[in-house]
Amino acid sequence: MDNDIFGHCKEVDRDQLNKSKSFTILPVRIHTRNDIADAACLALSRDWGSVVGDGREKIFHGAISPTGNWNAFIFPECLPDRLGLISYIGEVGMLHDDACEEMSVEEARTEHEALATALDPQGATSASTTKDTRNNKLKTLVSQAILESFRLGHGEAMEMLNIYRNEWLRVMEHDNTDDIKTLDEYFYHRARNGGMGSYWNLFSFGMNIRLSADDEAMIADLKQISEQCFLLTNDYFSWEREFEQSASQDQGKVFNAVWFLMSKNGLTEEGARERVRSMISDLEAEYLSGRSKLLAAGDVPSHVRKWLGACAVAMGGNHYWCSTCPRQNDWHSAPRLPPTDQVSVAELIGLASRDSGANSGGQQRRGYPSPESDQPTHQGGDSAPTISPGALDAPGMIISRTNAEDTSALGPGSDEGHLSDTVVMAPTAYISSLPSKGVRTLLIEAVNTWLDVPADALSTISSVIDSLHNSSLMLDDIEDSSPLRRGHPSTHAVFGSAQTINSATYLYVRAVTRIMTLHNSTTAVSIVLEELEHLFIGQSWDLYWTFHSTVPSRKDYLAMIGAKTGGLFRMLLRLMACASPLLSVSEAGSSWAARLDTLARAVGRFFQIRDDYMNLVSADYTTQKGFAEDLDEGKFSYPLIVALSASGRARDHVLGILRSKMPGQTLAIEAKRYVLGLMEETGSLRETGELLASLEHQIESEIVGLEGLLGRPNPMLRLLLKTLSVKSTLTRTER
Incomplete structure (x- = not known):
C-alpha cells in the first residue's frame, strides 16, 4: 500500500501478527493516538457506572485491548480531535448491544429506541420522565458527547448522529434469524445488525472526507467487499462467545455466519468455520486486486484514494484486534475498571493537542498488563423592564411566599359527568397531534437533573404546562388570524373559532383541577394564577399594539414578552421547584x-426573540x-x-x-x-x-x-x- 496517504497511523510489526491467531493478508496499522481512544472508552465505563448504574460496565469487555484499542485499528486515519468522541459513541453502542443480547427481540427494540431518542439532540422522552428512568439516564449519558461533537461541525455532527440512530439502532433487530434463507440475504440483515451504515459514516466523518454520489458509485463494489469481510471476520472470531451466549437467548437471535452455514448448508461446526475463514481470505484478496485495478485506471481523486487505503488498513486492523482482544478471546475474565483520574468527555477533543507520551509513553497501558517488549508502543501523534403602571412586574423568586387559603375543597359539582368531554377536547387532541419542537419536554428533563421531582408530580406539572400552552396557541392563532400552525391548518380553521375558544378556556379549568392534586397544592395554584395573570396582561399589550398599529419601545416589548412568553417558563420552573424534595417553601x-428564576426569565426572552x-x-x-x-x-x-x-x-x-x-x-x-x-x-x-x-x-x-x-x-x-x-x-x- 502507498505509505504517503497515511498521516495518523503506523504499521504493526508483522512478527507480532504472526504470534496472534490472525491470518489476514492485509496491512495492519494502528492510530498513533491510541491513548485517546483508550481514554474515551475508560471515560464511558466510568460514566455508565455513575449515570446508568446497572453495573454492566463491570462485566463488559469493549474496545480496549493489550494490543491496541479497536477504534485505533478501525479508524486508523481519523483526525485526532475526532477520535475520542467517535470512540466514546462507539463504546456506548457496543455496551448497549451487549445488554440487548440478553433481551427478547421486542425488549431489545424498546432499548434501541431509548438510545436512539437519547442520541437525538431534539428528541424528548415521555412527559413523565424522571432522572431515575433508564431513558433519561441514557439521555444524560450521551448529552455531553453530543454537545462536544457540535464543536467539530454542527451539520456534520447532526448527520453522523442521524445515521447512527436510523441506520443502526432502529434497524438492527431481526425478528428471527432462522428465517434468513440465502447468503446475500444474510449479509443484508447482518450489515444492519452490525451497524455498517453507521460505521461508514463515522469512518468518513473521522477523516473529514465527504464522498460525492460519483465517489460512492466508484467505490461501491469495493465497499461491499469490505463490508462483507468486516462482518465475516467478526463472526469468525466471535463464534465461540456467541455460541456460548446463545444458550440463554431466544431462538432466532443468533446472528453469525458460522451458525448460518451450519443450519442452512448442513456443515459441521468445524466445516462452517473453515468455510468462513476461506471466504475472509478470498474477500481480502478480492479487495486488494479490485483496488489496484481501480487505481491503475487513473482519475481517482486523492480523497477517494485515501479512503480506499484507510479502508484496507481498517479491515486488517479489525482482523488483528478480533484475533487478540479480550472481548472475543477472554470474555470470562473480569474487565479492568477505569481509574478515578480519567479524563471527562469534555476533555477528549483537547487530548489531540497533547503529546501522547504524557499519557502512554513508556508506561503500562491503564487497565492492562504491560505488553511484550517487542509489541508496538502506540506512541507519537499529531501534533425585565416593566410597562407603567407596573402591571407586568413578576415575582422575583421561583417560589413566592403566600398566605392563600387552601382551595382543595373546591371541586367539580356532583352532577357533572353525564356528558362526554369528547367534543370539548377534540380541538386539544388536534393541536396536540401536530409536530412539536419538544422544547418544554426537553427543558423539563434537563432541569429535573437538578430538582429530582417525583415522577407523579412531574407528570402532573408537564400535563398542566402542556394544557396551558395548547390553550395559548389556540387563542393566539384566533387573535392573530393565523391560518397555519406547524405546517398544518390552525385549530380554529378545522373546528371553528367558537368551539376552539370554548375548548381553550376549558383547558384552564383542567389545569387548575390537576394542579390541586399536588402535595403542595396551595402554593402550586398560587403560582399558576400569578403567572396566568402575567401571561394575559402581556398578551393584552401585544394585541393592543397590533390593533392600533402602535409601535412599542424596545423596553415595553421586552417587558411584554417577559410576561407573555416568560410567564409559562417561569410557571414551569416554579412548579418544579415547588414539587422538588430538595427545596421547601421556606427556602424560596x-x-x-x-x-433558577433568572434562568427562566432569560429563557423566555430568548425563546420569543x-x-x-x-x-x-x-x-x-x-x-x-x-x-x-x-x-x-x-x-x-x-x-x-x-x-x-x-x-x-x-x-x-x-x-x-x-x-x-x-x-x-x-x-x-x-x-x-x-x-x-x-x-x-x-x-x-x-x-x-x-x-x-x-x-x-x-x-x-x-x-x-x-x-x-x-x-x-x-x-x-x-x-x-x-x-x-x-x-x-x-x-x-x-x-
Whole structure:
C-alpha cells in the first residue's frame, strides 16, 4: 500500500501478527493516538457506572485491548480531535448491544429506541420522565458527547448522529434469524445488525472526507467487499462467545455466519468455520486486486484514494484486534475498571493537542498488563423592564411566599359527568397531534437533573404546562388570524373559532383541577394564577399594539414578552421547584432558587426573540408557518421594532403597508421582501442576532452558576441551548 496517504497511523510489526491467531493478508496499522481512544472508552465505563448504574460496565469487555484499542485499528486515519468522541459513541453502542443480547427481540427494540431518542439532540422522552428512568439516564449519558461533537461541525455532527440512530439502532433487530434463507440475504440483515451504515459514516466523518454520489458509485463494489469481510471476520472470531451466549437467548437471535452455514448448508461446526475463514481470505484478496485495478485506471481523486487505503488498513486492523482482544478471546475474565483520574468527555477533543507520551509513553497501558517488549508502543501523534403602571412586574423568586387559603375543597359539582368531554377536547387532541419542537419536554428533563421531582408530580406539572400552552396557541392563532400552525391548518380553521375558544378556556379549568392534586397544592395554584395573570396582561399589550398599529419601545416589548412568553417558563420552573424534595417553601429565597428564576426569565426572552428572528430568516419557519407570517398578522416583532426606531422613512413605509392591508388578508410577497430589506438596511437583523447571542451567553452563565451551587453538571440543558442557538444563522445573514 502507498505509505504517503497515511498521516495518523503506523504499521504493526508483522512478527507480532504472526504470534496472534490472525491470518489476514492485509496491512495492519494502528492510530498513533491510541491513548485517546483508550481514554474515551475508560471515560464511558466510568460514566455508565455513575449515570446508568446497572453495573454492566463491570462485566463488559469493549474496545480496549493489550494490543491496541479497536477504534485505533478501525479508524486508523481519523483526525485526532475526532477520535475520542467517535470512540466514546462507539463504546456506548457496543455496551448497549451487549445488554440487548440478553433481551427478547421486542425488549431489545424498546432499548434501541431509548438510545436512539437519547442520541437525538431534539428528541424528548415521555412527559413523565424522571432522572431515575433508564431513558433519561441514557439521555444524560450521551448529552455531553453530543454537545462536544457540535464543536467539530454542527451539520456534520447532526448527520453522523442521524445515521447512527436510523441506520443502526432502529434497524438492527431481526425478528428471527432462522428465517434468513440465502447468503446475500444474510449479509443484508447482518450489515444492519452490525451497524455498517453507521460505521461508514463515522469512518468518513473521522477523516473529514465527504464522498460525492460519483465517489460512492466508484467505490461501491469495493465497499461491499469490505463490508462483507468486516462482518465475516467478526463472526469468525466471535463464534465461540456467541455460541456460548446463545444458550440463554431466544431462538432466532443468533446472528453469525458460522451458525448460518451450519443450519442452512448442513456443515459441521468445524466445516462452517473453515468455510468462513476461506471466504475472509478470498474477500481480502478480492479487495486488494479490485483496488489496484481501480487505481491503475487513473482519475481517482486523492480523497477517494485515501479512503480506499484507510479502508484496507481498517479491515486488517479489525482482523488483528478480533484475533487478540479480550472481548472475543477472554470474555470470562473480569474487565479492568477505569481509574478515578480519567479524563471527562469534555476533555477528549483537547487530548489531540497533547503529546501522547504524557499519557502512554513508556508506561503500562491503564487497565492492562504491560505488553511484550517487542509489541508496538502506540506512541507519537499529531501534533425585565416593566410597562407603567407596573402591571407586568413578576415575582422575583421561583417560589413566592403566600398566605392563600387552601382551595382543595373546591371541586367539580356532583352532577357533572353525564356528558362526554369528547367534543370539548377534540380541538386539544388536534393541536396536540401536530409536530412539536419538544422544547418544554426537553427543558423539563434537563432541569429535573437538578430538582429530582417525583415522577407523579412531574407528570402532573408537564400535563398542566402542556394544557396551558395548547390553550395559548389556540387563542393566539384566533387573535392573530393565523391560518397555519406547524405546517398544518390552525385549530380554529378545522373546528371553528367558537368551539376552539370554548375548548381553550376549558383547558384552564383542567389545569387548575390537576394542579390541586399536588402535595403542595396551595402554593402550586398560587403560582399558576400569578403567572396566568402575567401571561394575559402581556398578551393584552401585544394585541393592543397590533390593533392600533402602535409601535412599542424596545423596553415595553421586552417587558411584554417577559410576561407573555416568560410567564409559562417561569410557571414551569416554579412548579418544579415547588414539587422538588430538595427545596421547601421556606427556602424560596435561596440563591439557587433566585438563579433558577433568572434562568427562566432569560429563557423566555430568548425563546420569543428567537422566534421573531427565525420567522424572518429561517426556511424551516417559512415551511411551517409561512414566510414572515408576523407581518401578515401586523405584529410588532423585536427586529421590526428596531428597524422602525432607527429610521423615520422605514417607520412611515412599514406602517403604511400594514395599515393598507385588509383584515384577514396576507401581505403580498413583494411587500414582505421590501420590509425585510428595510430591516437589513437599518441593521435590525444584526442587532437582534447580537441580542440573542448575548442572551445565550447569559443563559450559559446561569447554567454554570446553578451547576456550581447544586454540585451537578447539566449537559442536557447545555445541549438544549446549543440546538436552539442562532449563531450560525447570524453569520449567514451578515454575509
